[in-house]
Amino acid sequence: MLNFDALLFDLDGTLLDTAPDFITALKTQLQRHGREPMADAMIRTCVTNGSVGIIEQGFGMQQDHPQFEPLREEFLELYFSNLADKTALFSGLQLVLDDCAAHNIPWGIVTNKPWKYTEPALTQLNLMSGAATVICPDHVAEPKPHPEPMYLACAQIDIDPANCLYVGDHVRDIDAGRAAGMRTIAAGWGYIEVGEDIHSWNADWVVQQSQELHSLLF
Numbered sequence: 001m002l003n004f005d006a007l008l009f010d011l012d013g014t015l016l017d018t019a020p021d022f023i024t025a026l027k028t029q030l031q032r033h034g035r036e037p038m039a040d041a042m043i044r045t046c047v048t049n050g051s052v053g054i055i056e057q058g059f060g061m062q063q064d065h066p067q068f069e070p071l072r073e074e075f076l077e078l079y080f081s082n083l084a085d086k087t088a089l090f091s092g093l094q095l096v097l098d099d100c101a102a103h104n105i106p107w108g109i110v111t112n113k114p115w116k117y118t119e120p121a122l123t124q125l126n127l128m129s130g131a132a133t134v135i136c137p138d139h140v141a142e143p144k145p146h147p148e149p150m151y152l153a154c155a156q157i158d159i160d161p162a163n164c165l166y167v168g169d170h171v172r173d174i175d176a177g178r179a180a181g182m183r184t185i186a187a188g189w190g191y192i193e194v195g196e197d198i199h200s201w202n203a204d205w206v207v208q209q210s211q212e213l214h215s216l217l218f
Helices: 019-032 040-059 068-080 093-102 115-124 148-157 171-179 210-217
Strands: 006-009 107-110 133-135 164-168 183-187 205-207
Touching: 006 148, 019 040, 019 068, 040 068, 068 115, 093 107, 093 210, 107 148, 115 133, 133 148, 148 164, 148 171, 164 171, 171 183, 183 210, 205 210
Parallel strands: 006 107, 006 164, 107 133, 164 183, 183 205
Antiparallel strands: none
Protein backbone atom coordinates (compact mmCIF):
# COMPACT_ATOMS: atom_id res chain seq x y z
CA MET A 1 0.00 0.00 0.00
CA LEU A 2 1.26 3.46 -0.86
CA ASN A 3 1.67 5.88 2.01
CA PHE A 4 -0.77 8.76 1.48
CA ASP A 5 -3.19 10.79 3.59
CA ALA A 6 -5.59 11.94 0.85
CA LEU A 7 -6.51 11.04 -2.73
CA LEU A 8 -7.67 13.65 -5.23
CA PHE A 9 -9.01 13.08 -8.73
CA ASP A 10 -9.59 15.05 -11.86
CA LEU A 11 -13.22 14.43 -12.89
CA ASP A 12 -13.89 13.91 -16.62
CA GLY A 13 -11.82 11.05 -17.99
CA THR A 14 -10.29 10.21 -14.61
CA LEU A 15 -12.92 9.49 -11.97
CA LEU A 16 -15.99 9.60 -14.22
CA ASP A 17 -16.54 8.41 -17.76
CA THR A 18 -18.61 11.42 -18.82
CA ALA A 19 -17.94 11.00 -22.54
CA PRO A 20 -21.18 9.14 -23.35
CA ASP A 21 -23.26 12.15 -22.33
CA PHE A 22 -20.98 14.56 -24.20
CA ILE A 23 -21.31 12.32 -27.23
CA THR A 24 -25.11 12.39 -27.01
CA ALA A 25 -25.14 16.19 -26.75
CA LEU A 26 -22.77 16.76 -29.67
CA LYS A 27 -24.49 14.25 -31.94
CA THR A 28 -27.83 15.93 -31.23
CA GLN A 29 -26.33 19.33 -31.99
CA LEU A 30 -24.59 18.23 -35.18
CA GLN A 31 -27.83 16.68 -36.42
CA ARG A 32 -29.70 19.88 -35.55
CA HIS A 33 -27.30 21.83 -37.76
CA GLY A 34 -27.38 19.32 -40.61
CA ARG A 35 -23.77 18.24 -40.13
CA GLU A 36 -22.28 14.78 -40.47
CA PRO A 37 -21.98 12.82 -37.20
CA MET A 38 -18.56 12.37 -35.62
CA ALA A 39 -17.19 9.01 -34.52
CA ASP A 40 -17.65 8.38 -30.80
CA ALA A 41 -13.93 7.68 -30.37
CA MET A 42 -13.02 11.07 -31.84
CA ILE A 43 -15.41 12.88 -29.51
CA ARG A 44 -13.99 11.01 -26.49
CA THR A 45 -10.48 12.29 -27.12
CA CYS A 46 -11.56 15.94 -27.17
CA VAL A 47 -13.72 15.79 -24.03
CA THR A 48 -10.63 16.53 -21.94
CA ASN A 49 -10.53 20.01 -23.51
CA GLY A 50 -14.08 20.79 -22.42
CA SER A 51 -16.79 22.50 -24.44
CA VAL A 52 -14.24 24.64 -26.29
CA GLY A 53 -12.37 21.60 -27.58
CA ILE A 54 -15.59 19.82 -28.47
CA ILE A 55 -16.93 22.71 -30.56
CA GLU A 56 -13.55 23.20 -32.24
CA GLN A 57 -13.49 19.54 -33.20
CA GLY A 58 -17.18 19.09 -33.95
CA PHE A 59 -17.62 22.19 -36.11
CA GLY A 60 -14.03 22.75 -37.29
CA MET A 61 -14.29 26.27 -35.89
CA GLN A 62 -11.90 28.41 -33.88
CA GLN A 63 -12.88 30.48 -30.84
CA ASP A 64 -12.65 33.79 -32.71
CA HIS A 65 -15.46 32.76 -35.11
CA PRO A 66 -18.62 34.82 -34.45
CA GLN A 67 -20.74 31.65 -34.24
CA PHE A 68 -18.40 29.85 -31.86
CA GLU A 69 -19.82 31.10 -28.57
CA PRO A 70 -23.50 30.62 -29.55
CA LEU A 71 -22.68 27.06 -30.61
CA ARG A 72 -20.80 26.42 -27.37
CA GLU A 73 -23.72 27.72 -25.31
CA GLU A 74 -26.16 25.58 -27.28
CA PHE A 75 -23.96 22.53 -26.73
CA LEU A 76 -23.76 23.17 -22.98
CA GLU A 77 -27.56 23.47 -22.77
CA LEU A 78 -27.91 20.12 -24.52
CA TYR A 79 -25.30 18.57 -22.24
CA PHE A 80 -26.93 20.00 -19.11
CA SER A 81 -30.23 18.37 -20.06
CA ASN A 82 -28.66 14.87 -19.88
CA LEU A 83 -25.42 15.40 -17.98
CA ALA A 84 -25.50 12.15 -15.99
CA ASP A 85 -27.75 9.85 -18.01
CA LYS A 86 -24.91 7.54 -19.09
CA THR A 87 -22.04 8.91 -16.99
CA ALA A 88 -20.52 6.43 -14.52
CA LEU A 89 -17.43 5.74 -12.45
CA PHE A 90 -14.67 4.09 -14.42
CA SER A 91 -14.38 0.36 -13.74
CA GLY A 92 -12.62 -0.44 -10.48
CA LEU A 93 -12.80 3.04 -9.02
CA GLN A 94 -15.74 2.33 -6.70
CA LEU A 95 -13.45 -0.17 -4.97
CA VAL A 96 -10.82 2.56 -4.60
CA LEU A 97 -13.36 4.93 -3.02
CA ASP A 98 -14.65 2.16 -0.74
CA ASP A 99 -11.15 1.35 0.48
CA CYS A 100 -10.42 5.04 1.06
CA ALA A 101 -13.46 5.08 3.34
CA ALA A 102 -12.37 1.84 5.03
CA HIS A 103 -8.92 3.33 5.76
CA ASN A 104 -10.31 6.76 6.76
CA ILE A 105 -8.50 8.37 3.82
CA PRO A 106 -10.38 11.43 2.49
CA TRP A 107 -10.88 11.60 -1.26
CA GLY A 108 -11.97 14.53 -3.38
CA ILE A 109 -12.09 16.16 -6.77
CA VAL A 110 -10.19 19.03 -8.38
CA THR A 111 -11.63 19.74 -11.81
CA ASN A 112 -11.78 22.45 -14.46
CA LYS A 113 -15.44 21.53 -15.00
CA PRO A 114 -17.70 24.35 -13.73
CA TRP A 115 -19.68 23.78 -10.54
CA LYS A 116 -22.96 24.09 -12.46
CA TYR A 117 -22.25 20.77 -14.18
CA THR A 118 -20.08 19.10 -11.54
CA GLU A 119 -22.40 19.29 -8.53
CA PRO A 120 -25.56 17.87 -10.13
CA ALA A 121 -23.63 15.05 -11.82
CA LEU A 122 -21.97 14.03 -8.56
CA THR A 123 -25.26 14.32 -6.70
CA GLN A 124 -27.09 12.19 -9.25
CA LEU A 125 -24.38 9.53 -8.96
CA ASN A 126 -24.48 9.63 -5.13
CA LEU A 127 -20.85 10.74 -4.96
CA MET A 128 -21.22 14.28 -3.62
CA SER A 129 -21.76 13.25 -0.02
CA GLY A 130 -18.68 11.01 0.01
CA ALA A 131 -16.27 13.59 -1.37
CA ALA A 132 -14.24 15.45 1.26
CA THR A 133 -13.69 18.35 -1.14
CA VAL A 134 -14.85 19.33 -4.64
CA ILE A 135 -12.97 22.22 -6.22
CA CYS A 136 -14.13 23.77 -9.52
CA PRO A 137 -12.87 26.81 -11.46
CA ASP A 138 -15.64 28.83 -9.78
CA HIS A 139 -13.80 28.51 -6.46
CA VAL A 140 -10.41 29.91 -7.51
CA ALA A 141 -8.83 32.74 -9.45
CA GLU A 142 -6.57 30.40 -11.43
CA PRO A 143 -7.70 26.91 -12.60
CA LYS A 144 -5.37 24.01 -13.39
CA PRO A 145 -2.55 23.86 -14.44
CA HIS A 146 -2.08 26.53 -11.76
CA PRO A 147 -1.66 24.90 -8.32
CA GLU A 148 -4.19 27.21 -6.61
CA PRO A 149 -7.11 24.71 -6.77
CA MET A 150 -4.83 21.97 -5.45
CA TYR A 151 -3.84 24.09 -2.47
CA LEU A 152 -7.48 24.94 -1.78
CA ALA A 153 -8.50 21.28 -1.80
CA CYS A 154 -5.74 20.42 0.66
CA ALA A 155 -6.69 23.34 2.88
CA GLN A 156 -10.31 22.18 2.97
CA ILE A 157 -9.36 18.69 4.11
CA ASP A 158 -6.42 19.90 6.24
CA ILE A 159 -3.85 17.71 4.50
CA ASP A 160 -0.30 18.70 3.52
CA PRO A 161 -0.01 18.53 -0.30
CA ALA A 162 3.13 16.42 0.10
CA ASN A 163 0.94 13.71 1.64
CA CYS A 164 -1.65 13.84 -1.12
CA LEU A 165 -1.92 11.89 -4.38
CA TYR A 166 -3.49 13.45 -7.46
CA VAL A 167 -4.81 11.40 -10.40
CA GLY A 168 -5.44 13.01 -13.78
CA ASP A 169 -5.68 12.26 -17.50
CA HIS A 170 -4.11 15.45 -18.90
CA VAL A 171 -0.67 17.03 -18.61
CA ARG A 172 -2.26 20.08 -16.92
CA ASP A 173 -3.41 17.78 -14.11
CA ILE A 174 0.08 16.45 -13.55
CA ASP A 175 1.59 19.93 -13.85
CA ALA A 176 -0.86 21.29 -11.26
CA GLY A 177 -0.24 18.43 -8.86
CA ARG A 178 3.53 18.66 -9.17
CA ALA A 179 3.48 22.45 -8.77
CA ALA A 180 1.57 21.99 -5.51
CA GLY A 181 4.08 19.44 -4.25
CA MET A 182 1.81 16.41 -4.62
CA ARG A 183 2.71 13.01 -5.96
CA THR A 184 0.88 12.37 -9.22
CA ILE A 185 -0.63 9.49 -11.16
CA ALA A 186 -1.28 9.72 -14.91
CA ALA A 187 -4.58 8.06 -15.82
CA GLY A 188 -3.90 6.20 -19.06
CA TRP A 189 -7.54 5.11 -19.24
CA GLY A 190 -8.71 8.69 -19.71
CA TYR A 191 -9.43 10.94 -22.66
CA ILE A 192 -5.91 10.94 -24.05
CA GLU A 193 -5.45 12.77 -27.34
CA VAL A 194 -4.10 10.80 -30.28
CA GLY A 195 -0.31 10.80 -30.35
CA GLU A 196 0.00 11.99 -26.75
CA ASP A 197 2.83 10.36 -24.76
CA ILE A 198 1.62 10.36 -21.17
CA HIS A 199 5.04 9.23 -19.95
CA SER A 200 6.37 12.64 -21.00
CA TRP A 201 4.17 14.30 -18.36
CA ASN A 202 6.64 13.16 -15.66
CA ALA A 203 3.99 11.80 -13.30
CA ASP A 204 5.26 9.66 -10.44
CA TRP A 205 3.23 6.74 -11.75
CA VAL A 206 1.44 5.87 -14.99
CA VAL A 207 -1.57 3.55 -14.67
CA GLN A 208 -2.97 2.39 -17.99
CA GLN A 209 -6.24 0.77 -16.87
CA SER A 210 -8.63 2.08 -14.22
CA GLN A 211 -8.93 -1.41 -12.74
CA GLU A 212 -5.18 -1.29 -11.95
CA LEU A 213 -5.35 1.82 -9.75
CA HIS A 214 -6.54 -0.09 -6.69
CA SER A 215 -3.55 -2.45 -6.89
CA LEU A 216 -1.15 0.50 -6.90
CA LEU A 217 -2.81 2.27 -3.98
CA PHE A 218 -3.78 -0.56 -1.69
